[in-house]
Amino acid sequence: MVDLLSVLASGILVGTVYAYMAYGLGLIYGVLRVVNLAHGAFLTLGVYVTWWLNTTFGMDPLVSILITVPLGFALGATVERTLVFRLRDSPPVTTLLLLFGVWLIVRNALYLIFGGADRSLLTSYSLESLAVGPLTLSIPRLIVSAFSLLGFVVLALMLKRTWSGLALRAVAQDREAAALSGVPVNRVWAVAFGIGSALAMSAGSLMSLFYSVTPEFGARFLLKSFCVVVLGGLTNIGGILVAGIGLGIAEDLTAFYIHTGYRDVVSFLVLTAALVMRRADSD
């Protein structure tokens, strides 16, 4: 029983991070109808920037969010302006391939700068844990989970309460109607890609607290992000949160009761099943 409870608890904690990491992908798809295959690149970049700031200047990973958010926004908006924008009328698969090219370039750049070795960082609270009844919860995971939830609240408020949020939602709903009502669609696209990338890079900052990183880091988490957004509904904040937690729990249950090696198989199978079933619904 205690085993099951602690598996569930750790699944929930990881799941909130999954949800936060996936949200940018869903936002970009919702507004631009573009599958951001470079999402993994931004996640990985976020971890490396955080690692570098920590090992060079001793900056706390949570403080480095103040840097990864604007950096991610700038990089994402630039990619949208220089590359994605040119393909705005092409079939979605071409943009997907284009962004895959971006990912390859970023991966290569990371190999050149940081090498292929595993990098991980250690903070004063990395190994701390908190006893709650019979459970032992890791402090970094609790912090990261809390920050993810906070990020969600900020985002939800932004989308609901601000003019930019309204413009984003308008374009997501109907691009032409939004353009006709005077929404600067081109700018909204760049902003959405920027926000999506900022979310991914800051998710990288959070994940640096308990994952080590190589330039290949992004691939695994890109697929998990897909899984979460497809399961949760592309731009549905609540749905994404539930889907992230669901995936976290399913993975931890598999790792604990079946085989640790099969942890990632769960997300891939759930992803494919979710895609196929979602499509069957709409038919």
Next chain:
Amino acid sequence: MSSFTRRHLLLGVGALAGLALVAPLLLANPYSSRLAQLLFMNVLLASAWNLVGGFAGQISFGNASLFGVGAYATSMLWLAGVHPFLTMPVAALLAALYGVAWGWPCLRLRGPYFAIATIGVAEATRIVANHIEAAGGASGLTLPLEQDLGPVLLYALGAVLAVAAVLVSAAVRRSRLGLGLIALREDAQAAAASGVNVARQQVTVFAVTAALTGLAGAYYAVFTLYVVPEKVFGFDLSISLVLMVLVGGIGTVMGPVLGAGIYLFLEQFVLASLADIHLAAFGALLIFIILMEPRGAAPRLAQLVGLVRRRIG
């Protein structure tokens, strides 16, 4: 098959005769024979991918899962004492079965959804393959070096497989099935409304793709004598196919052949000297093609041939 004309047969025989003529040149040393083997394998893979990726516009990032099944089927049967030639039909069949098993549900998806689903399937397959101890687990299988078929036989086998794949591709392109796929790519709803059985046609062609990709895997196992999950089920393999076809010309019969050659040339001669920026070079190439030449090299080549013909005529 009515769409498979006598002209195709003649072209096929001609191509094989041509390949037989240049054989002494390519079999001159181990390196050149390896290049020929890789070229045949690439042609097979790219033509197979193009059947569904090009004609139907369903971009698969998961063909490594089919390649791996073929490679492992041949390796395991060979190790059990079956002659490698006899293992090949089994490899093709198993790959086709596996392809249908996941293609049947996934091909109902379109565009980016299908592409993402294929990544999921292929990655799941790779992880499971790493954990099957009977198949050597993560360290893979080493095949008996002393039973190597030798460069001449391998060359002949590869040539036949590659030419057959191109002929299949030409036949599909001209068949009712191929036309249905192209209609589907252009407008799925209109195709369905005009009586194209969208789901069944795609699955049928995907079974062919899978069988050919499985054969490529079997051929790979036979000439490298070593299979390991990270390579034969790897994502990099799936990506290289997409690149080959895009470079050559997607949705054409000769595009994948051209692309397979260009890719091999780039990989062996250009990128070998740029090992450090290998990935970035591929990324930049991909971006360049998509932004500048989305139809690949084949139409350009056709233009050039037309120009030369007009000059001569």
